[in-house]
Amino acid sequence: MQNNLTIKEIAKLANTSVSTVSRVINNSKNVSENTRKRIQTIIDQNNFQPSMIARSMVSKKTNTIALIVSDVNNPYFISLVSQIEEICIKQNYSILLLNTMTAEETITNLKAEIKTFNIVKEKHVDGVIILGGEVDKIDINPKYATELNDLSKNIPTVVVSQTDSSINSVFIERHQKLSGTMITQHLLANGYKKIGFIGGRPDVKITKERFNGFKETLSMYSTFQEKYVILNDYYVQDGYNAIEKLISTDSLPQALVTINDAVAIGAIRALKDHNLEVPKDVALASCDLFPNSEFTIPRLTTIDHNNNQLGLAALQQLLNLIEHETLPHLPIPYPKLIIRESCGTKFKQN
Structure with missing residues (x-):
């Protein structure tokens, strides 16, 4: 036929x-x-x-979900996008992936994000998930807040970030402060007293919360020293640059907490270039697990934020919003400490 x-x-x-x-x-x-x-x-x-x-x-449905990502090259976002996409396929939804990081000098990331909101409206998607960007800032741009609230009013929208009172979307939060607390407690338990913190932009909530967890815990059991802190950004190069600056000012501590695994990798390379070994000369531990960190030399001690559950919670909440139902905030499992080689636990035992 x-x-x-x-x-x-x-x-x-x-x-x-x-x-x-x-x-x-x-x-x-x-x-x-x-x-x-x-x-x-x-x-x-x-x-x-x-x-x-x-x-x-x-x-009146397209079975399409817009996934707005601030940087598709960031390993954290890559992992989360993969999880969301896998679940979407099972639910017969397709994904419209939109990256708002721009290399154009004539357009800022803020303008790119607002422009993306308009694109999403034109595509008639059923729902939106936002990962990172302006919404992660401590002080969110008022125009961005207005545009995002307008989007949320017309299309079900879930934001994977820490809650902000100026935004009317549904938020899925991570235990950011707890990760800084846990990793610092572990280094203190290993006998380190002079501990520093590197990586993360100071104007972003993730940095603020992880750093506060670090600072409060360290101050409780040892002495916090500002000279051991460098807040810059979230990438490998930033870890390398932070070590260069600490060494140039003769301010290298006994151990370092890094904002994430990418910064840790850059730090390890910089220390190696100065003939310093991790963990023999400087111990190191990260606040955020990225894929493949178990294959670095040394293997990274880090915090697992259960991104698979994070993606599932975001999508479950969105699908219920699409069906005009609102779930109570779904609990995200507490982060887990993953003890490997970089923190010096096994080195000290040997």
Whole structure:
């Protein structure tokens, strides 16, 4: 038989109405089992694939979720995007991935994010998940807040970030401060007293919370020293630069907490270039697990934030918003300390 049937032709072959065929295609209720089977048999025999445009006009849904990411090269976001995409496929949703980090000198990341909100509205997606960007700032730009609130009013929107009172979206939070507390406690338990902190932009909530966890814990059991702190950014180069600065000012501590694994990797390379070994000369531990950190030399001691559960919680919340339901804030599992080689635990034992 032909395989380019229209819905109208399927209805004629099944001796039923076009609206009944449409309900079967969209898995709607109110269709008898016999009629559903008869229509489905014709669909299967003809390899019928409904037009997404036509389907969305009937159901008012596109089965598409916009995923707005501030930097697709960031290992944290790569991991989270993969988790969300995997779950979306199982739920028969496709993803529209939008990266707001721009290399153009004529446009700022803030402008790029606001522009992306307009693109999302034009695409008629069913929902939006936002990962990082301006929403992570301690002081969110008022224009950004206005535009995001307008987006959230028209399209179900979930933000993976720390809650901000100026934003009306649903938030999925991580235990940021706790990660800084846990990793510092571990270094203190290993006998280190002079501990520094490197990485992370000072205007971002993630940095503020992890650093506060570090500072409060260190101050409780030892002495916090500002000279051991360098807040710059979240990438490998920033770890390298931080070590260079600490060494140039003769301010290298016994141990370092890094904002994430990427910064830790850069720090290890810089120390190696100065003939310093981790953990023999300087111990090191990270606040945020990135993929493949178990293969570095030495293997990184780090904090696992359970990103698989984070992605699941964000998507579950969004799908319920799409269906006009609001779940209570889903609990995110507490982070886990992963003890490997860089912190010096095994080195001290040996």
